[in-house]
Amino acid sequence: MFENLVENIQGYKKPLAFGIARVDFGQVNRDKVLQATYPIINWNENFGSAAVFIRSLFENDIEVDFNSSEFVADVTKEFVETALDLFGKDLVEEAEGDKHKNIQVLKILKEIFDDEVMDNYRICFLFEDEAPQSVEAVYLKLYALSQRKVPLRSLNLNGAFGILTxxxxxxxxxxxxxxxxxxxxxxxxxxxxxxxEYVDKFPRFLSHVIPDDNTRILDTAKVRMGAQLAAGTTVMPGASYINFNAGTEGPVMVEGRISSSAVVKEGADVGGGASILGVLSGTNGNPITIGRNTLLGANSVTGIPLGDGCIVDAGIAVLEGTKIWISEDEFNKIKEVNPEWSAEYKEYFKGLELAGLNGVHYRFDTTKGKMVAFRSRREVKLNEELH
Amino acid sequence: MFENLVENIQGYKKPLAFGIARVDFGQVNRDKVLQATYPIINWNENFGSAAVFIRSLFENDIEVDFNSSEFVADVTKEFVETALDLFGKDLVEEAEGDKHKNIQVLKILKEIFDDEVMDNYRICFLFEDEAPQSVEAVYLKLYALSQRKVPLRSLNLNGAFGILTxxxxxxxxxxxxxxxxxxxxxxxxxxxxxxxEYVDKFPRFLSHVIPDDNTRILDTAKVRMGAQLAAGTTVMPGASYINFNAGTEGPVMVEGRISSSAVVKEGADVGGGASILGVLSGTNGNPITIGRNTLLGANSVTGIPLGDGCIVDAGIAVLEGTKIWISEDEFNKIKEVNPEWSAEYKEYFKGLELAGLNGVHYRFDTTKGKMVAFRSRREVKLNEELH
Amino acid sequence: MFENLVENIQGYKKPLAFGIARVDFGQVNRDKVLQATYPIINWNENFGSAAVFIRSLFENDIEVDFNSSEFVADVTKEFVETALDLFGKDLVEEAEGDKHKNIQVLKILKEIFDDEVMDNYRICFLFEDEAPQSVEAVYLKLYALSQRKVPLRSLNLNGAFGILTxxxxxxxxxxxxxxxxxxxxxxxxxxxxxxxEYVDKFPRFLSHVIPDDNTRILDTAKVRMGAQLAAGTTVMPGASYINFNAGTEGPVMVEGRISSSAVVKEGADVGGGASILGVLSGTNGNPITIGRNTLLGANSVTGIPLGDGCIVDAGIAVLEGTKIWISEDEFNKIKEVNPEWSAEYKEYFKGLELAGLNGVHYRFDTTKGKMVAFRSRREVKLNEELH
Incomplete structure (x- = not known):
């Protein structure tokens, strides 16, 4: 339906993502964008709306550069009116509740502009997932992560720290x-x-994202914008923290730290004070995934990826270089639940050699002074009631 | 004096607890109660006021169901006026400062209702301590815990999570x-x-409870409503956290986590990042008490109850299954301060076998690779000055 | 230029520090000072302004007691006018931006007083660094620490807890x-x-101090007023905390606890949940310094001072009494980078015997059950990008 809109727009291509944001300017540097707040973002979707927006820019003499990886323009009153015209009366009337959210944005903007002309609205398009060049593009990507439009670790955020103030x-x-x-x-x-309340380049997750009904974040400071929380995740207020580009892929109890790049799967439990190391803090660049129903005990430290159904006992550190003793019997049991693991038996394994294995219980043997691993006997279940 | 008030009220019985609350309704579901704020609660006390309140309901055609475990009714202007009449002019005049707080509530309500009739006040009675059925009842119980009207772990809160939004x-x-x-x-x-600021079913302690003059909570996020803090407790803002139905029974320095159901006694010190496990996170359902003057070192984990004057060294984990070596000599010294302990000597004890003992120092021997326990030599004193 | 101002003021001496503060009074005890907010403090500097202020007090019949360690007086409209006259029209006109901040204070006060006479401004002088006697003096010292006018641990704060409410x-x-x-x-x-938001005697750092452009504090609750943060320091929101009279002397990544009296030097990294003990929590009164480029691993506990380029592995505790094994070879390597260390070789050292040494890597050997130390092989570098 919207395709004819873009027929005569040279070089037109569908954007990877786009959205209209309200931006906050600096108090001293009044043209510096400090933050972009998106009421809705579009990620690989709603190409009709994209066509309307690009046509509206075109008709208001704004030329979109389709060769660059991103494009940002001011949202003017004229732009809003053109776009509403292009969508047409029927769609505009229908745009309520869950329907046509991009049009709802235009309707509210018209209301605002009818009252007062403002210069703090921007439209941002991403054409490629390259290193972001603008605050608007960085925020569009952070939204995509936090609103679960894309998987964790899938976006190019290189240089984002340099762009944000x-x-x-x-x-x-x-x-x-x-x-x-x-x-x-x-x-x-x-x-x-x-x-x-804080001094940072990034805002907090809860300033931009509405969590699911069964998701709890007991302290807004604990989750940075750009983190991703699956429905059913609970973040307690003790020692926990979830950095940007890190988070959970299913219901997880989080009482510890999920460093940037770390991902925790469904049913896992990050115990009180447990630390999952990030790519630049002890893992030599290997991002860590924690498998389903895996338990990280209180004050444990995990520096290797873990598979499903693992247990790291409270208070121990399993790092890449940690030497871990396994009996031949337990080695064989572990192999059973890790059919693709091709290791030969030896007494001691380094943590890194056990990376990603399922069903391993890591324990410190307090009688022999050895870190040991054996087949974990139980699936770890997350208790909903207590927290 | 008030007994004649209830003579002709069928089935009258004294409530276990009662109070008048201001409630917050949903913004979408406008008749859903999200929170109940009690200016004062009565727990096994002030039965005269209860009688007046029940009489006032009766006279305004509200029938209290004395057979159910709880009862909630709207507070109307008529109810307030009836109750003030029943209390009588003298008591109403006296109701100031620390005197007759229930009447003070009525006086303020009268002032509010004279200005505007409101529908967001409720009176709640508990007749039995059964599983709560309403938001008002859940909050009444959380207040009872947090205002130290009842001991920790003494109330039935089954299903509270299902009632709160x-x-x-x-x-x-x-x-x-x-x-x-x-x-x-x-x-x-x-x-x-x-x-x-947060997303949770429970509010924060400091939104409802005024701590004692010598109690400090350096971050409101760290203490959930329903926690109990004895006078002189300090909660630092690092890794600390006190969940509902958990807390302290005397002055305690809290720099670690007190999980739901855990209780810490006078003079104990919960070191930075120390974790006390809760009933459903590693203790197999045994709630943990930490005795008087016991020190939990920084980043330690405690999964068993401890008696008085114990020390858990920094960084170690004492769990139910942890194997702990004790010399025969130290075993005898420990027996001396635990006359009721009937154990026979053996080299290794499991943590659970030492549960609740006084005067035990838990240490990891870094030369032999063993967890050891011995008679602690000093009483741990909490230092007031530094924090 | 200002010296003649004080010629006839008996006993005049230059103050060690001074400043004008806005104070907050109690709501119940209306003459009790709860907080003092200094727009600018002077520490061993700007003696001309001090002379003007003292002269202005003198001309308004306020006698400064130069024999006491501190002096506090009300700032009145007359005082402000006298002081502005004494500074003279030229300086007053120049006082803008970075110039003559004490005069800027007077100009704003004149503006305020022209509108309404207020009684909540105070001038405070310190003549000696003795135990503070007033809330104003305590705050002046906390400002001096937090604004890096003086080194950490250099001020007398005895009794400050007793003065603050x-x-x-x-x-x-x-x-x-x-x-x-x-x-x-x-x-x-x-x-x-x-x-x-919190209950404490001390306010938070960010309520009084503006950090450097490259300093980040992701949660205001994590840094108490009186802490000191060098430019480039980042304080993450997990388990971190910096107490008063503690902090950093260079860019440091802080994800753990810096207890009161602890100081961390340039390029060090305080890992997630790492604890640096304070003088009254495990160090027997020896304040801890952490050297340059030293890494404290996640959930480690450090109870001794460390030199430059050390590593404490994740999850271990190095305390004064911890027994640590060193091979003779590594002992000699450690001596090389610590030429002043006069120890003789032995197999086991206590933590305290290694206090302050450079280039030591502390590790727990999970095959032998021993805490070991050896020459650290790498300088630890702080990664700016990830956090």
Whole structure:
């Protein structure tokens, strides 16, 4: 239906992703974008809406560069009106509830612009998943991860840290540190110094994403924007933390740390204070996946990927170089549940040699002073009631 | 004095507990109660006030069901006026400061209702401590725990998780996730998206409870409503956490996790990152008590109950199945401070066999590779000054 | 230029430190100072401004006691006007941006006082670094630490805990617990109960201090006022915490706990959940310094000072009494990078005997059940990109 819209637009191609965002500008650098808030993002979908948006830009003399990996333009009142016209009265009327969310965005913008013309709305297209060039593109990718439009570790976020500005965050609002510096005396004396809740380049997950009904995050500080939480995940407020580009793929109890690049699967339990190392903090660049129904005991440290049904006992560290003793009998049992594992038996294995195996119980034998591994006897079940 | 009030009320019995609460309703489901805030609760006390309240309901044609374990009714303007009349002018005048707090509640309600008739006040009675059936009853029990009206682990909270709604909390206000979903586009575009501080079924302790003067909670996220903190307890903001139905019975320094059902006694010290396991996370259903002046070292894990004057060294895990070596000499010394302990000597004990013993020091011997236990030489003293 | 101002002021001496603060009073005890907010502090500097301020007090009949270690006076409209006159029109005009910040303070105060006379501004002088006697003096010292005017551990803070009031903090505002108690019924029923974010004697670092552009604090609860963070420090939101009089002297990744009195040097990495013990929590009063480029692994515990380029493996505890095996070969290698270390070789060393050594790698040998130390092979580098 929308294809004729783009027939005469040179070089047109379907975007990988797009969305309209409200942006926050700097208080000192008033044209610097500090944050982009997307009411809805489109990822490999809704190409008709994309065509309308691109046509509307075209009709308002904005030329989209389809050869670059991303494109950002201001959203003007004219753009909004053109786009609403192109969608047509019927669709615009239907756009409510779960229907036609991109049109709903336009309707609200029309309402806003009818009241006052604003310059803090942007439309962003990604044509390729290359290193992001703009704040809008970084946020579009963080949304894609956090709204589970794409798998963890699947996007190119190279250089994102260089694009984002380190800000003082007051509620959902980023404030430039220079603004605080320049106004410190007045703000403090007049009792108007803001309550700074954190200082970071990234916002928090809960400032942008609505979790599922059965997902709990007991402290907003614990989950960075760009993290991904499957439905049924609970993040407790003790020592836990989920970094961007890390998270869960099923219901998981999280009381420990899921470092950037780490992924935890359905039914696993990250015990209180447990640490899953990230690619640049001890794993030599190997991202860690924790398998289904695997239990990481309280204050354990895991530096290798683990398969399904594993147990790491409380308080122990299983790292790439950790030497682990296995009896021949248990070695054979472990092989049974890991048919593709081709290792020959030996007494001691390094952690890295056991990477990804299913059904292994890691324990420190407090009588012999040895780290040992054996076939885990039980599937670990997550208890819903207690937490 | 109040007994004649209830003479002709059929089946009258004294409630176990009661209180008047302000409730928060859902934004989408406008008759769903999300939270109940009690200015004061009565637990096995103030039966005269209970009689007045029940009489006032009776006179306003509300029949209390004394056979059910709990009863909840709306607080109306008429109810408030009847109750104030029944208390009488003298008591009402006296009701100030620490006197007659239930009457103070009525006086404020009268003031509110004179201004505007509201439907968000409820009175809740518990007649038996059975599984709660309403949000109001769950909160009444959480208040009883957190205001130290009852001991930890003494109340029936079965099914509480099913009764409470998982909400986004903005300050002290619960917001339905569906409300955010339905209004996401408008809220985000109009820069009105709320600052969600956490998503949980339970609120935070500090939203409902005023701690003692010498109690410190350095981060509200660290203590869930339903936790109990004795005067003099300090909760630091690192890895600490106190769940509902868990807490302290005396001044305790808390820098670690006190899981649901765990209780820590006077003068104990829960070191930085120390974990006390809960009933469904490693203790096979045995709730853990930590005795007086016992020290849990930094990053230790404790999966058994401990008596008084114990030490668990930093970084070690003492679980039910942990094998622990004890010399015969130290075994005898431990017996001296545990006269009721009937064990026979053997070299290795499992953690569970040492459960609840006083004066035991748990250490990992880094020369022999053994977990060992011996009589602890010192009483652990909590230092007030440093924290 | 300002010296003649003080010629006839008896006993005049240059203050060690001074500043003008806005103070918060109690809600119940209305003359009790709960907090002092300094727009700027002066530490061993700006003696001309000090002379003007003292002269202005003198001309307004306030006698400064130069023999006491500190002095606090109200800032009145007259004081402000006298001080502005003494500075003179030229300086006052110049006072903008980075210039003459003390005069900027006066200009804003004049603006405030022209609008309304206020009694909540104070000037505080320290003449000696003795135990502080006032809330204003405690805060002046906390500012000096947090704004890096003085080294960590260099100030006398004895008795500070006794001077500060334990408050409920709502944003940057301290509220007396008694105020909440006295108004609980009304506040709760009228839906005006404040959102208490923490209860403590100390405020948070970010309520008073603006970090450097490349410094990140992902959760304000994690850093107490009086902590010191060098530029480039990152504090993650998992299990981390930096207490007052503790912190970093260079860019450091902080994912663990830096207890009061602990100092971490440039390029070090405090891994997730790592604990550095404080003077009264396991170190027998020896404050701990962690050297340059030293790595504390996830969930490790360090109870001794460490030199540069050390590694403490994840999950282990190196305490004063920990027995650590060293081979003769590695002993000699460690001596090479610690030329001043005069120890003789023996198989086992206690942790305390290795205090402060450079280039030591601490590991638990999971095949022999021994804690071992050897020459660390690599310098630890902090990765900027990942976090």
């Amino acid at each position: 380190n800000c003082a965050w007051v509620g959902n609002v980023p404030i430039e540190l220079d603004y605080l510096r320049e106004n410190e005396i007045e703000l403090k004396l007049k009792d108007a110094y803001p309550e700074v | 998982n909400c986004a909390w903005v300050g002290n206000v619960p917001i339905e996730l569906d409300y955010l979903r339905e209004n996401e586009i408008e809220l985000k575009l109009k820069d009105a998206y709320p600052e969600v | 334990n408050c409920a903090w709502v944003g940057n505002v301290p509220i007396e617990l008694d105020y909440l108690r006295e108004n609980e019924i009304e506040l709760k029923l009228k839906d005006a109960y404040p959102e208490v």
